[in-house]
Amino acid sequence: TQSTWDFQMKEAGKEDEAGTERSLGEEVAKELEGIHKVFTGYYEKDSSLNRQDSAEIVVELLTKAKDALNRIVNAGEEAREKMFWVLYNGSLQIFTYCRALREAAHSQKAVDSLAFIISILDGNIILMKAKYLLWRVKVYTELAGAYEDLGALSSAKNVISYGIKQVQYLKELEDQDPPVPESTAAIIEEAVRIFASLELKYSLQSGQIKPDAWKKKLQEVYADKKNVLGPALIECLTTSLRKSAMLIGYKEEDIPSWKSDAVSYAIELVEGDINVVTKALQEQVEYKEREKAKQEEVEKAVEEAEKAAKAAKEAAELAAKEEKEAEAKKPEKKEAKAKPKEAKEKQKAKGEEEKERIPTVDEIVRKYKEIDSKMVKEKVWKEASKNVPFEIHVELIKLCFQVSLYDKLDKLIESAYIRLRYRRIEVPYVTGVDVLVSIQRDPIVPNGYDILPDDLNSLHLKQELVKLRAKQQSTVMADEAKSEGKVPKKKGEDKKKAEDKKKPEDKKKPEEKKKGAKKEDKSPLKKKEEEKKEMALESELAQIKHTYVRMIIERSRNPTNAVCGLAVTFANPQIGVDTAGKDIAVVSPLSGEDENAIPARLPFVVFKRASNALKDEDEQLSVMTDIQCIISRDPFMLPPVGYIKIPIDLRENPTELLGLNTREFLYIAYKTEKEFRLAERDIEIIKNLLEVEKSYLTA
Numbered sequence: 001t002q003s004t005w006d007f008q009m010k011e012a013g014k015e016d017e018a019g020t021e022r023s024l025g026e027e028v029a030k031e032l033e034g035i036h037k038v039f040t041g042y043y044e045k046d047s048s049l050n051r052q053d054s055a056e057i058v059v060e061l062l063t064k065a066k067d068a069l070n071r072i073v074n075a076g077e078e079a080r081e082k083m084f085w086v087l088y089n090g091s092l093q094i095f096t097y098c099r100a101l102r103e104a105a106h107s108q109k110a111v112d113s114l115a116f117i118i119s120i121l122d123g124n125i126i127l128m129k130a131k132y133l134l135w136r137v138k139v140y141t142e143l144a145g146a147y148e149d150l151g152a153l154s155s156a157k158n159v160i161s162y163g164i165k166q167v168q169y170l171k172e173l174e175d176q177d178p179p180v181p182e183s184t185a186a187i188i189e190e191a192v193r194i195f196a197s198l199e200l201k202y203s204l205q206s207g208q209i210k211p212d213a214w215k216k217k218l219q220e221v222y223a224d225k226k227n228v229l230g231p232a233l234i235e236c237l238t239t240s241l242r243k244s245a246m247l248i249g250y251k252e253e254d255i256p257s258w259k260s261d262a263v264s265y266a267i268e269l270v271e272g273d274i275n276v277v278t279k280a281l282q283e284q285v286e287y288k289e290r291e292k293a294k295q296e297e298v299e300k301a302v303e304e305a306e307k308a309a310k311a312a313k314e315a316a317e318l319a320a321k322e323e324k325e326a327e328a329k330k331p332e333k334k335e336a337k338a339k340p341k342e343a344k345e346k347q348k349a350k351g352e353e354e355k356e357r358i359p360t361v362d363e364i365v366r367k368y369k370e371i372d373s374k375m376v377k378e379k380v381w382k383e384a385s386k387n388v389p390f391e392i393h394v395e396l397i398k399l400c401f402q403v404s405l406y407d408k409l410d411k412l413i414e415s416a417y418i419r420l421r422y423r424r425i426e427v428p429y430v431t432g433v434d435v436l437v438s439i440q441r442d443p444i445v446p447n448g449y450d451i452l453p454d455d456l457n458s459l460h461l462k463q464e465l466v467k468l469r470a471k472q473q474s475t476v477m478a479d480e481a482k483s484e485g486k487v488p489k490k491k492g493e494d495k496k497k498a499e500d501k502k503k504p505e506d507k508k509k510p511e512e513k514k515k516g517a518k519k520e521d522k523s524p525l526k527k528k529e530e531e532k533k534e535m536a537l538e539s540e541l542a543q544i545k546h547t548y549v550r551m552i553i554e555r556s557r558n559p560t561n562a563v564c565g566l567a568v569t570f571a572n573p574q575i576g577v578d579t580a581g582k583d584i585a586v587v588s589p590l591s592g593e594d595e596n597a598i599p600a601r602l603p604f605v606v607f608k609r610a611s612n613a614l615k616d617e618d619e620q621l622s623v624m625t626d627i628q629c630i631i632s633r634d635p636f637m638l639p640p641v642g643y644i645k646i647p648i649d650l651r652e653n654p655t656e657l658l659g660l661n662t663r664e665f666l667y668i669a670y671k672t673e674k675e676f677r678l679a680e681r682d683i684e685i686i687k688n689l690l691e692v693e694k695s696y697l698t699a
Contacts, residue, residue, distance in 0.1 A: 024072060024075060024079065027071075028086050029089065032093055035064055035065050036093055038061060039097060042058075048104055049104035050104075054104075066116050069116075072086060073120065080124050088127060088135075091135075095117060098110035098113050098142065098146070099142065102142070105149075107147075108146075111143065114142055114146060121136050122136070122166065131187075133170060133188065140159055140160065144157075147159065153205055156202050157202035160195055160202060161199070164192075167191045183635075183637040184634070186638045187638060190638060197231070201235055204236055205236075205258070211258055212265065214265070226273075228641065230270060230389065233392070234396075237262055237266060260405065266396065267396060267400070272384075273388045274384075274388055274412075276381050277381055277419065280384075281425055282422075283375045285422065285425075294365075297364050391675045391679045394680075394683050395679075397683060406694075417683075420683070424557035428625070429556055429557070429558070429562040430562065431561045432449075432554030433553060433566070433586060433627065434586055435588050436548075436549075436550050436551075438547070446552070451550055451551075452553065456549040457546070457589075459651065461546045465540060551605075553626075563608065564610050564624065565607060566605070566606070566607050566608075566646065567606045567607075567646065568604070569603070569606055569648075570601045571604055572601065573587055576604075577604045577606060579606065584609070585604045586604065588603045588650060603652070605668065621672065625672070626670065627670045627671075628643060628670075629666065629669075630645065631666055632664070635649065644669060645668075646667060646668050646670070650667070651666050
């Protein structure tokens, strides 16, 4: 009832005991907090919103949340900018309620509220920054998904088209103030990738383009981005959230007419990479078997060579002995006549020996080397594995099963089981993490470890390199001035004189110059030139006392000691980290301002190993398969697709330096087996369903 509702709202959002006045932002935030407490109470009791009144209650909560945010929206532009954080948090809250409605098949009731969030985010100059772009993209895609649930595919495409325009507008704004931060460029690129796949999806599903045209478009868009082609294919072929789960008793007329051809084309786009991976994995197993056979043949050849050498020595001794005896006696005529026949018999025996002769060690090595040269190169098949991971492979199997493409389905399942059988060849476990400290640029890596290319201490090298080159330049200028008999000018003197000589109109109109200025050169050649400038010469390295710090990773096919947890913490290097004997901590000695001083805090990479050879289900989901370093001048740099970023800067930059472009931030990202385990379960289900369906069809 209304009285019960008012009582709950009053209890959830009541004033502080002191009764002090709050600003508008604090009042709205408190009101939103009360609304969320009420939502949590209902949602815990009925998370699927199955009760008849549950959806209505959520809609009523949405109305109250929108009314609260409208108080800030109607307060003026200045108030909206000052209280952007309340609007942002409110958008998160409303999104949560809308997602609950969509999952409970009430998408229609979520459309207005999602559109309201978009109007708030796009109407606030702070929330339009690149920092919040991916959140805006998520809201756009959620609204498009709600329209898709209702069958309004043209409206869904209009939402995506609007989102593309917003991303393009932000890109143009960022390009006006070069250089564009690395993380901003990465965020915009990620937004473009998401929208490109969704635009193709709704064009295909609404019938605006045919499956063959869709295939050509995919080949154009993802020609040089094959690593994201797989997710785009799955996105395009997946129907709405409500229809994504296929019941066993589905009917053929429930499958869209475009889907069968589109799935077939999708498989054609990736089957080349799948075949490369499966062939390479089988070759790796055959290679291991060949190595054993090769070792046996080499040992046999060495043994036979020793026997032959011994026999030859004995034969030589016997021949010498016979020669001496022959010289002592006169040869008879009969023996002379028999010699040609005896010579022929010896030559025949020698020919038979040649046929039965065991090849030499060099011949064996040459033979196996020729066979190995025909194998798929490791770089090629690993690239193919990244382009079509096992998870994407299984998603294609599910789609094939849905549209009854049995000929392709059998091949996909066969190749999937090959990948499952040799999973640890394709993706080995991470069993150890360590830090390699060396004064050499290319240090010797311990056996069984892979070295990551990034130098964790690169900032120190860059700083020292800048100092050294500035010192060398000033020395050269001083020597030139001394040889010409001139007094060296003070730093910045020429620049100051040039500024004074400028005309007043030149000083008044910097905007006009900015409009006519050339855009920043972002070509690969320009990037290579910048990288070369940052690279230190051998002569410069000899003068700079730099220590290279690189992470090294131990990999193994054996689950024993597999890493299933990773963290970063700071501690005194003399004391270390207290891990209670369970975890292993590795220190990363990064150079500070004063090299001689002992730093009070250093970053430690702490990792946990599996306790019982991955028999625990939680450990199976969290076991790690790869680790990467992220070095950027922007703390908001995104991790690679599929990786989780640990949001702790190893360089521990002060917060007041976050806006400066002279600092570098260092993060660690890792990848787990969670998605693989889910895909492994799915393929077993599909295989059993396929057997049931085939037996039903044959019956």
